[in-house]
Structures are given as C-alpha cells and as structure tokens.
Amino acid sequence: MTTIATDAPRATDETAAGGPWHSWISRESRATWLPIIALFILVGCFVAKSSAFLSPMNMVVMGAQGGPLLLISLGATFVILMGSIDLSVGGVAALSAALSGVALHDAGVSHGLALAVAVVFGIVAGGFNAFLVTVLRLPSFIATLASGSIFNGIMLHVLGGMALSVADDDSFADIAGSQFIPLVPNVLFYAVIAWAVLTAAQYNTRFGRYTTAIGAGERVALLTGLPVNRYKAAVFILSSTLASVGGFFLLSRLGSATPSIGDGYLLDSVAAIVVGGTALTGGVGGIGRTILGVALITILSNGLNVCGVSSFTQEIVKGAVIILAVLTTIDRRTLLTVVK
Numbered sequence: 001m002t003t004i005a006t007d008a009p010r011a012t013d014e015t016a017a018g019g020p021w022h023s024w025i026s027r028e029s030r031a032t033w034l035p036i037i038a039l040f041i042l043v044g045c046f047v048a049k050s051s052a053f054l055s056p057m058n059m060v061v062m063g064a065q066g067g068p069l070l071l072i073s074l075g076a077t078f079v080i081l082m083g084s085i086d087l088s089v090g091g092v093a094a095l096s097a098a099l100s101g102v103a104l105h106d107a108g109v110s111h112g113l114a115l116a117v118a119v120v121f122g123i124v125a126g127g128f129n130a131f132l133v134t135v136l137r138l139p140s141f142i143a144t145l146a147s148g149s150i151f152n153g154i155m156l157h158v159l160g161g162m163a164l165s166v167a168d169d170d171s172f173a174d175i176a177g178s179q180f181i182p183l184v185p186n187v188l189f190y191a192v193i194a195w196a197v198l199t200a201a202q203y204n205t206r207f208g209r210y211t212t213a214i215g216a217g218e219r220v221a222l223l224t225g226l227p228v229n230r231y232k233a234a235v236f237i238l239s240s241t242l243a244s245v246g247g248f249f250l251l252s253r254l255g256s257a258t259p260s261i262g263d264g265y266l267l268d269s270v271a272a273i274v275v276g277g278t279a280l281t282g283g284v285g286g287i288g289r290t291i292l293g294v295a296l297i298t299i300l301s302n303g304l305n306v307c308g309v310s311s312f313t314q315e316i317v318k319g320a321v322i323i324l325a326v327l328t329t330i331d332r333r334t335l336l337t338v339v340k
Contacts, residue, residue: 049307050303066294069269070291076089079239080273080280082215083214086140090148095125095158095247096244096245097250100251105166114248121244199288213283215283274293
C-alpha cells in the first residue's frame with residue numbers, strides 16, 4: 001500500500017488557520033502527547049489495582065517482554081513510515097527461532113553462529129518480501145500476509161509440530177536474561193541500543209529521510225528521481241532481519257522453540273507502532289516514537305495479566321487500542337490511497 005500525501009504543507013496550512021491551539025490538537029501533535037498521557041494513566045491504574053505491578057521482579061519481566069517486541073517493531077516501523085506494511089514479522093520471528101533452535105540443538109553450533117543463522121534467514125526473508133513488492137508489484141499487505149503464512153508453515157515443518165528445547169544451555173539463556181544493568185534484561189538493553197542507532201539513522205541519514213519522503217508521497221518521490229524500489233527493498237530486508245534477531249532473543253528468553261512462539265507479535269508490533277504515533281498512511285512518525293508504543297503495549301499486556309484479565313479479553317482490548325490509535329494519527333479528510 002502506497003500513500004500519496006503532502007504532510008508538511010498541510011500541517012502549515014492547518015496551523016496558520018487554527019493558530020497555536022490548532023497546532024496543539026493537530027494530528028502530529030496528538031500522535032506525540034496522547035501516548036505519553038496514556039502511559040501515565042495505565043501505570044497509575046495498574047499500580048492502584050495491584051502493588052505487585054511495580055515490584056522489581058515484575059519490572060524485569062516487563063523488560064524481558066518488551067525487548068523482543070521492540071526489536072521486531074523497529075524495522076516494521078520503517079516499512080509503515082514508507083507507506084507500506086509488513087505482516088510477516090511474526091512468521092519471520094517464529095521461523096528464525098526454530099532455525100536457531102535446530103542449529104543449537106541438532107547441529108551443536110555456537111551461540112554466535114546460531115545468531116548468524118537468524119540474521120542470514122532474516123536477510124533472505126526480507127529479500128523475498130522485497131521481490132514480491134518491487135518486482136511482482138504485489139500490494140505489501142497481500143505480499144507479506146502470504147509470506148508470513150509461508151514462514152509459519154515452514155516453521156511447523158522444521159519443528160515437526162513439537163517444541164524444541166534448548167533450556168539445558170544456561171549460558172544461552174543468559175544472552176537475553178542476564179543483566180548488565182540491574183533490573184534491565186540484556187534483551188531490552190540490546191533493543192534500546194538498536195532503537196537509538198535507528199533513531200539517529202532516520203533523522204540524520206539519507207536512508208531515513210528518503211524513507212519518510214517516500215511515505216509522504218511516493219509519486220512525488222519517483223518524479224524527483226529517488227530510487228524508490230531500492231529503498232523499499234532495503235526497508236523490507238531491515239524489517240525481516242530485526243524480526244529474525246527478535247526471534248533469536250525470544251528463543252534465548254523462553255528456552256525452547258514452540259509452534260506458537262511468534263503468536264501475537266504481529267498484532268503487538270502493529271499496535272506498538274501506531275500507538276507510538278506512526279501513521280499507517282505513511283510519512284508521519286518514526287522510530288523515535290516506537291519505543292513509547294512498545295512501552296504502552298508491554299505495560300498494558302503485563303498489567304492485564306497481573307490484574308488477572310483473561311487472554312481473550314486482552315485481545316479485545318488490544319484491538320480497541322489499535323482503532324483508537326489509528327483514529328488519532330490518520331487524516332481521513334485529505335487522504336488519497338493508491339493500492340499497488
């Protein structure tokens with residue numbers, strides 16, 4: 001899906017028409033301050049409901065939950081910022097965990113080589129998605145939905161439908177679970193480093209600026225001579241690679257690759273991205289906000305668990321959160337969407 005929009009001129013016109021107050025309630029402003037307000041409200045509600053919510057043990061648990069989600073969401077943010085979408089990240093993470101688990105359990109490779117297996121697979125998976133979108137010209141929604149199904153099917157074959165345990169290797173569990181910084185699991189530490197690097201890349205490199213420009217108006221980007229397909233391919237490869245690394249850390253954290261290891265990460269990553277303020281229509285938001293969305297989704301999921309809310313109800317709540325987040329970031333009045 002490619003979106004043609006002119007965000008910068010429109011924002012200027014809206015601000016001029018409405019003055020400072022309109023600037024405060026503009027679409028981009030809402031995408032910035034509403035998640036922050038929601039974060040404080042959620043924390044306050046869960047602390048009032050359960051004193052265990054802010055316990056050191058639960059803080060570590062939330063960090064371990066949020067780290068893989070942040071890694072999976074980072075690359076997918078660039079895809080959405082570009083005006084497309086990657087629905088294969090859950091399947092990529094699951095197959096990456098399965099391949100890494102097989103490499104560790106059956107082939108007896110080192111941890112570093114198992115990570116290399118995950119990275120190589122991520123590059124291949126991203127290249128496959130890029131081929132579907134840029135060469136076969138399938139809509140990214142359809143292409144990545146189909147590829148995600150393919151990856152999930154391959155994962156089930158790799159695991160034979162059974163869980164594959166690597167829990168006997170304590171040093172492998174320490175990759176994600178040990179703590180360089182007290183109360184901060186390593187998986188979260190690594191994810192935050194990746195977030196900082198990619199945030200700097202978005203605002204200070206040609207890759208980041210051109211990705212945003214393509215999302216703001218692909219047709220205009222083409223007319224100005226930008227190599228749109230090249231950047232699309234790079235973004236899809238980045239998304240799948242980070243999802244694969246997230247799958248590797250999931251394997252380390254959980255100690256086994258199961259057929260359901262990637263379940264929920266597609267919904268959670270999309271929710272984190274849009275709740276953080278990146279518009280599904282492209283060109284607005286970015287990596288800097290995704291960490292806030294991940295914090296919100298992680299706190300919401302963990303808080304509902306601590307309060308004893310069923311997993312079925314949690315799915316309903318997450319779906320409602322996505323609807324509300326999209327309503328605050330999408331501009332339905334002047335949107336022109338071209339499906340290609």
